[in-house]
Amino acid sequence: MSKEPKPAGMAEFSFLPDLVPQPMEPSTPVGAEGHRLRMRQRLLKAGPDALADYEMLEMILFIALPRRDTKPLARALLARFRTFGGVLGAPPTELMGVDGIGEAGAAALKLVQAAALRMMRQDIAAQPVLSTWERLTDYLMAAMGHERVEQFRVLFLDGKNKLIADEVQGTGTINHAPAYPREVVRRCLELHASAVILAHNHPSGEPAPSREDVVLTTDIVRAAATMGIAVHDHIIIGRGKWLSFRAEKLF
Template identity: 45%
Template sequence: MENALNEFTEKPVSDFALRDDLPRWMSDLIAQNKATPDRFGERFERIATDTMSDFDLLCLILTRAMPDHDVKPLADALLRTFADFNSVITAPITRLTEIPGLGTAATRELKIVEAAAHRMAQARVIRKDVLSSWDALLSYCQTRMAHLETEQFRVLYLDRKNILIADEAQQMGTVDHVPVYPREVIKRGLELNASALILVHNHPSGDPNPSDADIEMTQSIQTGAEFLGLQLHDHLVIGKSTHYSFRSHGLI
């Protein structure tokens, strides 16, 4: 019996989910170990969310979209592909759909979680004095951009009280370059009647240190902005877990 049990338990539960020729004791064992919405929901209610593993949290989300499936192998495949929970929910839809078994409903559920995370982080900085909420701003930028697989250039436009009035993605680029047009950045600031701006872009490599091109572009925008009465507060480069501030390093 031990050998038979080993033979069965070495295979995923899902391999036997539709079989009706198993002994009763084995069917019960499979049922007890199958991931279900109720089981993960009970675990979610029982422990603090910040102590849940990435695996458990992914299983909880996936069971909402796939209540009749054993989602544990799928959660495992996602984490093996993207490394961690944040990277999973921020992965492009085109990458997510490459994972066997991840359908439209589950992909949509993951992107809803991503949108909710962005909205919550943005709520901490919108209509507030950004300079006095700097940690919240950094958290927002990190949440929004740290796990992108290509470079993105954003501009935060502020009014005369340093209240955020617009957060705009100006350009999307490649894995190591994003085109930036200083004239368009400044022109948009004038259209919004902004008084100041903060530049933000990410480095998918994870290293936030600016390139020579980053420094040259920043200086060009600063010169043009000051000429037209706009103040450049900072340029933030977002890495995987850290950031680089041009102002803190004396480059602005």
């Protein structure tokens, strides 16, 4: 049977529009998807130690940025912030300063940091702090060791030396964080704390105490003693190391 000619000027169209190929959304290349699958399997079978730092960052980022090749981003982050911990501890604004990270990538990295710190803090809170000293210093190193400015925090303890709260009392400059004995004592009374552990970081990386650090600690110890509150220690966190005032007999 011969086809009837179309009337002149009539446009050609389909009566089955659902069968007409539609533009496809961009998707992750097969090679990249295979790479991600292999890393997931390696993580689940062999554990996190089987992954290099840049691979860990890759995996975190491709959850937040599923259509991006995250390997170059992971390497760029390590080049800028030097270590895995340095990346997680970097301020969000600096993370977003790395081309391609954006808000989603920065939020994913800070979420991983927050999850790790929460897990460590809950482990500390489960038993008397003084019996978990190594865990406490590990937690403080993770929480403060990568801060770019000084941060003064207080760990408030109950009568059994269990953690009630961990609070940042002041954030300042690269070599000073404001802290006031009366505010520490006031907060102790509000939380019904019987003891505290003081902590602050030195962004320079060296935990040696300054004269001001010693004077402030002495003032807090005296103010707390008037209300029957003990100061167990003051810990200075550096980069990869820490110093205990109690161990150094500085009060």
